[in-house]
Amino acid sequence: MADARLTLTHKSQALEILRTTHQASISELQIEALDDLIPTLQEELALDEKWREWAEAYVEDDGTLFRMHRKHGFSKSSTFSALRNALLLPPPRAELSEPHPSVTLTISPPDPPTLHICLTYLTHTSLHSFKQTLLFCYEKLRLYLLEHEQLGFYCVLDLGGARIRDILSDIVPWYTTDLQPRYPSMCAATFIINYTWMYGGLWSVFRRIAPAQALSRIFFVTMEDLEMYFPACLAPPEPLSPVYSYPSLSHVSWEERPHSPIHFSVLEHPPPQRTRWKLFMTLTRMLGERMRSARWWKRWRWFGWILLLLVVRWWFTRRRPRRPVPR
Structure with a gap:
């Protein structure tokens, strides 16, 4: 995890350098979107002024435009197409009526x-x-x-x-x-x-x-x-x-x-253990809890324990090497 923190720090510094390098391209995209894209979409789709205010604020976000530009390989045509698709999505709500606790x-x-x-x-x-x-x-x-x-x-x-x-x-x-x-x-x-x-x-x-x-x-x-x-x-x-x-x-x-x-x-949860033994123990514990709550197990559990002991005895007897019989 120490390497992960160092890696994230280096990536953040590299992103700042890339952002400064491509600032001119980002400014050109913003000007083109504000002058042509947003008015065209508003006229074609009959969008209201509330949408235009949100769209202009979205386009003027240098960080969002840089991340979009970087994701599409710093291609202006691909970034402009992705920006158009993003503006066509419904704008986020200003308030939530049913917030989720997750x-x-x-x-x-x-x-x-x-x-x-x-x-x-x-x-x-x-x-x-x-x-x-x-x-x-x-x-x-x-x-x-x-x-x-x-x-x-x-x-x-x-x-x-x-x-x-x-x-x-x-x-x-x-x-x-x-x-x-x-x-x-x-x-x-x-x-x-x-x-x-x-x-x-x-x-x-x-x-x-x-x-x-x-x-x-x-x-x-x-x-x-x-x-x-x-x-x-x-x-x-x-x-x-x-x-x-x-x-x-x-x-x-x-x-x-x-x-x-x-x-x-x-x-509240302990760190996970991804081993076959832990998986076997978890399944065994679940099966044991289900059997203890069953009515038939309360009546016949003595027979089940005897049968289990016989199976274990047969298993060890079967795996025991046979001694050669002296002639």
């Missing part, structure tokens, strides 16, 4: 802000609320990065209790089509905690299709690693306040924020 934000200047996503609270019926809350937080983070002249934030992803079906069928396609094009490469690093053996297949597929640049920003860590090398990414021991209850994002101390009954499972 998303919170911590700010510890001068470190980058940290977005905490805890999938334990995610259910199939709350997916829409989760998407709207995450989109709202990304827009707030974009404004925060613009105000403090930073290029990215950190994300702590808690996989404890998450269901893979919901992740694959809903969240991943929505993230790649709606969220990522609008906020490209804004996440500087993702720290995944509480990962278990059930995500091994998902990760083996993802690392074959994801670009190397995205894989270099993903780290599988424990709470001890975060506490030692990235203490600003830790959630405080007290209940977190969700980002949607903040009157602003300029809080310096935790005493200034309102309290919330949301607790994070990142401080």
Whole structure:
């Protein structure tokens, strides 16, 4: 993890150099978008002035334009096309009617802000609320990065209790089509905690299709690693306040924020152990709990223990080497 922190520091310095180098191209893109693209889209699609205000503020964000320009290989035509597609997406909401408790934000200047996503609270019926809350937080983070002249934030992803079906069928396609094009490469690093053996297949597929640049920003860590090398990414021991209850994002101390009954499972789960023995013990414990609650086991458990002892005795007798019979 010490190497990861050093790598992220070097990447941040390299991004600042690239940003200064391509500032002229970014300015040209902004002028062309403000003079031609936004008026054309507003006239063709009959968009209101509220959309135009948001679009102009989005285009004037140097950090967003730089990240988009870098993602498309510093090609002006590709960046302009991606910018047009991003402006065609529905603008984020100014307020949330049904915020989701899985998303919170911590700010510890001068470190980058940290977005905490805890999938334990995610259910199939709350997916829409989760998407709207995450989109709202990304827009707030974009404004925060613009105000403090930073290029990215950190994300702590808690996989404890998450269901893979919901992740694959809903969240991943929505993230790649709606969220990522609008906020490209804004996440500087993702720290995944509480990962278990059930995500091994998902990760083996993802690392074959994801670009190397995205894989270099993903780290599988424990709470001890975060506490030692990235203490600003830790959630405080007290209940977190969700980002949607903040009157602003300029809080310096935790005493200034309102309290919330949301607790994070990142401080409750032990570090995962991905071994076959741990998997066997977990399955055995689950089977034992299910059998102890069954009525037939309470009646016939004595017969089951006798049968188990006979099987163990037969197994050891079978594996014992036979002595040659003297003639």
